[in-house]
Amino acid sequence: MRKITRFVFVSCLLVFSLLLGACGQSAGQGSSASNGGKTLTDVTIGLGYIPDIQFAPFYVAKAKGYYSQAGLNVTFNHGIVTDLVGSMVAGRNTFVFASGDEELTARSKGVQAVDVATIFQRYPVCLIVPADSPIRTLADLKGHSVGVPGPYGATYVGLLALLYHEHLSVNDIHLQSIGFTQVAALLGHKVDAVMGYSNNEPLQLRRQGFPVRTFEVSDYQPLISNGIVTLQTTLRQQPQMVRAFVQATLRGLREVIANPEEALQLSKSYVPGMDLARARDVLQATIPIWRGNGHLGYNDPATWQDTATFMAALKLIPAVPDVSAAYSNQFVS
Known part of the structure; x- marks a missing residue:
């Protein structure tokens, strides 16, 4: 096979933001008084796209109070961002909703990012x-x-x-x-x-x-799709917060799958001008992608290895000696 021109997912911002990451900075370490006086931890997630029904698990988790019950005050950062992982390293997000190829590209440049729950079980x-x-x-x-x-x-x-x-x-x-x-x-x-x-x-x-x-x-080719990605420093410093966020999001995901019509209604306030008919079609097409083989949020080791092998074969990243460092299932179960 002829050599394919190398392309870059991570922008020049990443080089600069690595310096910030080296200082151990991470978002979501503050707190705010809310939920009847209960102190909640501020958490942000960069979703990397405009508001859309495909983010219904997050919307439902917030609308039904799953995040606040878990002690979290969650903010969604929408907008098309060319370097989601870089935005997290720079301290603008606690988590990002990024794909396995994005994360592996960032890791090849020294970013210690970890997927703690793969939400899209099939590459969509x-x-x-x-x-x-x-x-x-x-x-x-x-x-x-x-x-x-x-x-x-x-x-x-x-x-x-x-x-x-x-x-x-x-x-x-x-x-x-x-x-x-x-x-x-x-x-x-x-x-x-x-x-x-x-x-x-x-x-x-x-x-x-x-x-x-x-x-x-x-x-044709197993690839890891979008999941909840955070930094290793965040995992080390705030493991309970990470678990709380993952578990509340998966609770929202289960609700969406079980009650899609309710999810549509709850998501309307997060998606300005939502076309209900279109959103219903998208939601019905997305549920099988989320569900996969039924183990919601699971990081499949074989698929991670296939993703790394494919990317290295095309010279998109160097060979990965131990891909298991790129993901964790400890917060899913």
């Missing part, structure tokens, strides 16, 4: 083609145009994973950076295929009467 990215496309297998991708937002993020990693599985490289396809216009690009036949999220773009296309087929990355 897929290749999307029109239903009548001649692309019937991954091998058929050769010579075709594929649109991605850019050479970064989960959609790009997902494409690399699909190509890696088929022993192809980006040189075997016509890669096009199309921004976040996957739906319009496929509707307008500007590309032959696009990379998107399993619980997003395929739903939008089908709602517009455009039938599609998908190739789910998790069916």
Whole structure:
């Protein structure tokens, strides 16, 4: 396989923020009086995207008082951030909702980040083609145009994973950076295929009467998706706070799975202008991704190893001698 151009997930901010991390600074160490006079610990989580129903487990945990019952005053930091882990190292977040590839990239640069609960049990990215496309297998991708937002993020990693599985490289396809216009690009036949999220773009296309087929990355290459990530210093200094946050979030996740309609209503106040019909579709498509094999929040050692092996094979990170340092299951059970 031809060498694939190295790409960078962690921005230059990380280099500077490492200096802050070396001083042992971490967010969430303050406290505030709330909940009937009970002192709560301030905690922030960077969610890395605009408010959306995909964050319902967090919203429900807050709306139903699970965080406050656990002694936490939780703030959600929304917004598209190019370096989520770096924002945590810089002290702006106690936790971030980051994927395994993001975390391993940060760790390769010296950041001692740890995934304490993987919420998305399946990597929610897929290749999307029109239903009548001649692309019937991954091998058929050769010579075709594929649109991605850019050479970064989960959609790009997902494409690399699909190509890696088929022993192809980006040189075997016509890669096009199309921004976040996957739906319009496929509707307008500007590309032959696009990379998107399993619980997003395929739903939008089908709602517009455009039938599609998908190739789910998790069916071809095991990858660790988004989970609750914090710093090793936080684990060492505040293990009970970490456990409380993880357990309250998993309680919220169980509630969403058991009562999706209630979750929709509770999430409305956190998602301004939420389209209820669209959110319901996204929620129903996301529940199987959260559920996985039924062990909510679990960090699967084999999938972590597969993720590290894949990334090292493509020279995205150096070889990882001991990937078990990147995750922990002690707060899940």
